[in-house]
Amino acid sequence: MEEHSQEREKLVFLETFGCQMNDNDSERMLGILKGINFARTDDPCSADLILINTCTVRDKAEQKVYSTLGRYKELKKERPGLIIGVGGCVAQQQGEKLLKRAPHLDIVFGPHNVHKLRELLIEADSGRRVVATRLTETIDCDEYGVSPSASGEKAFVSIMRGCNNFCSYCIVPYTRGREVSRQSADIISEIEAAAAAGVKEVTLLGQNVNSYGTSGGGDVSFPELLKLVCRVEGVKRVRFVTSHPKDIGDELIELFGHEKKLCRHLHLPVQSGSDAILARMGRGYTSGEYFSKIEKIKKLYPEMSITTDIIVGFPGETEADFASTMDLLRKVRFDNIFSFMYSPRPNTKAASFEGQLPLDVRTGRLQVLQEEQKQITIERNRETIGKKMEVFVEGPSRGNPDEMMGRTSCNRIVNFALAAGMSAAPGDIMEVFVTDAYANSLRASAGR
Numbered sequence: 001m002e003e004h005s006q007e008r009e010k011l012v013f014l015e016t017f018g019c020q021m022n023d024n025d026s027e028r029m030l031g032i033l034k035g036i037n038f039a040r041t042d043d044p045c046s047a048d049l050i051l052i053n054t055c056t057v058r059d060k061a062e063q064k065v066y067s068t069l070g071r072y073k074e075l076k077k078e079r080p081g082l083i084i085g086v087g088g089c090v091a092q093q094q095g096e097k098l099l100k101r102a103p104h105l106d107i108v109f110g111p112h113n114v115h116k117l118r119e120l121l122i123e124a125d126s127g128r129r130v131v132a133t134r135l136t137e138t139i140d141c142d143e144y145g146v147s148p149s150a151s152g153e154k155a156f157v158s159i160m161r162g163c164n165n166f167c168s169y170c171i172v173p174y175t176r177g178r179e180v181s182r183q184s185a186d187i188i189s190e191i192e193a194a195a196a197a198g199v200k201e202v203t204l205l206g207q208n209v210n211s212y213g214t215s216g217g218g219d220v221s222f223p224e225l226l227k228l229v230c231r232v233e234g235v236k237r238v239r240f241v242t243s244h245p246k247d248i249g250d251e252l253i254e255l256f257g258h259e260k261k262l263c264r265h266l267h268l269p270v271q272s273g274s275d276a277i278l279a280r281m282g283r284g285y286t287s288g289e290y291f292s293k294i295e296k297i298k299k300l301y302p303e304m305s306i307t308t309d310i311i312v313g314f315p316g317e318t319e320a321d322f323a324s325t326m327d328l329l330r331k332v333r334f335d336n337i338f339s340f341m342y343s344p345r346p347n348t349k350a351a352s353f354e355g356q357l358p359l360d361v362r363t364g365r366l367q368v369l370q371e372e373q374k375q376i377t378i379e380r381n382r383e384t385i386g387k388k389m390e391v392f393v394e395g396p397s398r399g400n401p402d403e404m405m406g407r408t409s410c411n412r413i414v415n416f417a418l419a420a421g422m423s424a425a426p427g428d429i430m431e432v433f434v435t436d437a438y439a440n441s442l443r444a445s446a447g448r
């Protein structure tokens with residue numbers, strides 16, 4: 001699309017729903033668009049291109065896409081040259097159907113086709129409506145060729161895509177395809193480039209990072225990859241999401257003891273504390289196996305924070321199953337959880353399971369779980385009072401611009417005041433003294 005570089009700068013309005021994989025895809029879209037003279041705008045009315053990067057994980061995802069698209073119908077009427085595109089998992093699932101139902105939509109593209117955005121725009125510019133939802137079993141060499149547009153001190157780097165686990169409630173293997181890993185050299189050169197541009201914290205992304213390199217692509221194991229990332233000059237902190245309990249091994253657990261750059265936070269989704277439910281979910285571990293891994297990690301690294309995902313109200317979940325989840329919650333004392341009420345996703349096995357629970361049962365259980373966890377989170381946060389912690393400075397505090405906000409290695413947000421004469425810039429790592437703790441953040445002082 002060379003013609004764009006000769007023209008005035010064009011504007012893209014991009015809305016992103018869903019997970020960090022989608023955030024990363026959106027950054028890749030912005031990276032491609034930057035190369036063809038697009039800048040980002042917060043105002044859809046002034047945009048030449050509107051992109052919606054969609055997610056199927058939340059309930060009624062499809063309806064949300066149509067209602068979001070509906071908002072732009074008038075804009076398209078007023079300015080027929082406006083191009084509207086839908087990407088992400090809903091685009092992958094619905095394909096042509098989206099074009100049929102939304103006549104003002106120009107482009108539909110799935111997660112495996114993000115790198116083709118430039119070509120898709122050329123087609124749309126010439127008046128064709130296009131669908132690109134081909135799922136590929138290998139990673140095209142140019143797929144991650146364009147650096148994400150993210151600027152600043154933190155970068156998210158996809159190390160693989162897709163998933164082979166087919167948990168019975170999940171749509172990801174259908175929308176993002178089978179698991180494929182990128183070559184370590186490509187990942188490292190992307191991180192080196194990011195570090196040279198000022199990035200100091202890197203988060204490696206994948207649906208199941210612990211199986212990196214085990215099924216298609218990838219030339220080293222995940223712990224080996226982490227070691228290589230930790231060696232990159234300029235990178236001060238390394239994080240990764242998401243881990244699968246069945247794949248987390250001793251080599252990774254031991255690595256936390258050697259690699260100082262590796263953040264002391266592990267997000268390990270358990271989903272349920274009931275073995276019967278875990279089996280119906282197809283998760284591949286029991287509650288006891290999960291707990292013994294957590295115990296081992298906590299024993300080795302007491303400062304490590306452990307977070308998880310939990311689904312309540314899965315089909316067939318009895319009061320006793322739910323009680324097992326509550327027991328696990330109390331035993332592990334997670335630092336935080338992401339909790340969801342089960343709702344069926346089209347084309348998943350669990351959507352046709354017997355024993356779908358009524359909404360009031362599911363909402364009631366979610367409430368009980370969240371109340372209990374809120375207390376545990378506050379207690380866990382309060383355990384840090386009086387401790388010295390290192391924070392990665394992210395910028396001014398949201399609530400008080402005279403203070404700074406940073407994040408601990410164990411992923412807690414800290415708002416802190418600087419002593420007179422002190423300064424801190426984003427990307428700095430500094431020691432703070434924790435003075436108070438709340439449900440979502442800590443309070444601290446620096447230099448006193």
Ligand code: SF4
Binds near residue numbers: 164172208244
């Ligand atoms: S591990 Fe299970 S829940 Fe996670 S992406 Fe794969 S299929 Fe979905």
